[in-house]
Amino acid sequence: MRIGMLGTGIVGRTLGSGLIGAGHEVTMGSRSATNPMAMEWMAGHETGAGVGTFEQAAANAEAVINATGGGVTLEALRAAGAANLAGKLLIDVSNPLDFSKGFPPSLTVSNTDSLGEQVQAAFPEARVVKSLNTISCDVMVNPGMLVQPTSLFVCGNDVAAKQETRELLGTLGWAPESVIDLGDITTSRGTEMYLPLWVRLMGALGTPHFNIAIVHQA
């Protein structure tokens, strides 16, 4: 699949490399078509990796992944262009974390709204699926690094887009039964509001390399 990866941070680069390893083509998008982080990332791949502006990355893509920070997500998507997102699967991996008052971060939006909802509202023709925002990027691309299968979530209004996300996650090693469909895009609130617990778990466990497994009744 041709994927436009918006955001050149550790999440975008790690997830982009993981997707290339799974056979996808990934164009890393950023403000500048010659972003040094993106250029260095591209140089680390023999094939499958490209760089461009947010607009170029989205225009060329079959599916777009938003891996920018929550604080710049809407601005980055506006730069990508609504026309370049229309009709496309847009996987929103971002979290509305606010580190401006130090650690632990609070959320810039929560409780009665979410960043996932704001993205869908701002780009009504994009097929937004919130996913992958509940784990660190190392676990995103290597679910087998944990001692047992764990759980991921998909939230979105478009059922087909959630199925496409499930298939894309499958190429990264996430078994279909480990991906739980929580419902429409308003369920993004739950996965984003899980972040304050995730952050404290990272502190208690001393590592970001963990995830939750949903355990059912016997």
Added chain:
Amino acid sequence: MRIGMLGTGIVGRTLGSGLIGAGHEVTMGSRSATNPMAMEWMAGHETGAGVGTFEQAAANAEAVINATGGGVTLEALRAAGAANLAGKLLIDVSNPLDFSKGFPPSLTVSNTDSLGEQVQAAFPEARVVKSLNTISCDVMVNPGMLVQPTSLFVCGNDVAAKQETRELLGTLGWAPESVIDLGDITTSRGTEMYLPLWVRLMGALGTPHFNIAIVHQA
């Protein structure tokens, strides 16, 4: 242990019965010493169960459990009386759920504060531990109903109080290694903000009988 259980709802009654089954004495506290729900609950136990006002339940107890709804928690604890809580382990099971706008509930406090913190601030001499608020009451008293061991959290400023909570949870069948110490009482934010995800998981799974297991790196 002599436990004062504040709240006669399904959580208080189920948790109270579970604790009696584990050998504890439980006095169910409510506004009225002759609350019909509490009287019926008491009648269902041959021994170990008592009823009283919030004040009586707390005064008589070695440890107090707040199982009232989040919206009435501070009022119930004021009725119990600061002097009756001073120096005692106070396990806060409540969640600040607001159903006033229907389903799903929002939280009345979140992000930069939590009900756990408000309880500790209002009763500085109580040794507050937030715990058990991330699971349904059936799972609280029967962790073995799930297909594998799952995780619980303790949040609080008093290390000894968290250890006493861990021991009390052990009598309900929670293995010590399944109880994760997240840190001081501010970490209550994380466990309370997990509720919106929990509520959506209940919807997706069709049952409240589930929990999360924290899964580590191999």
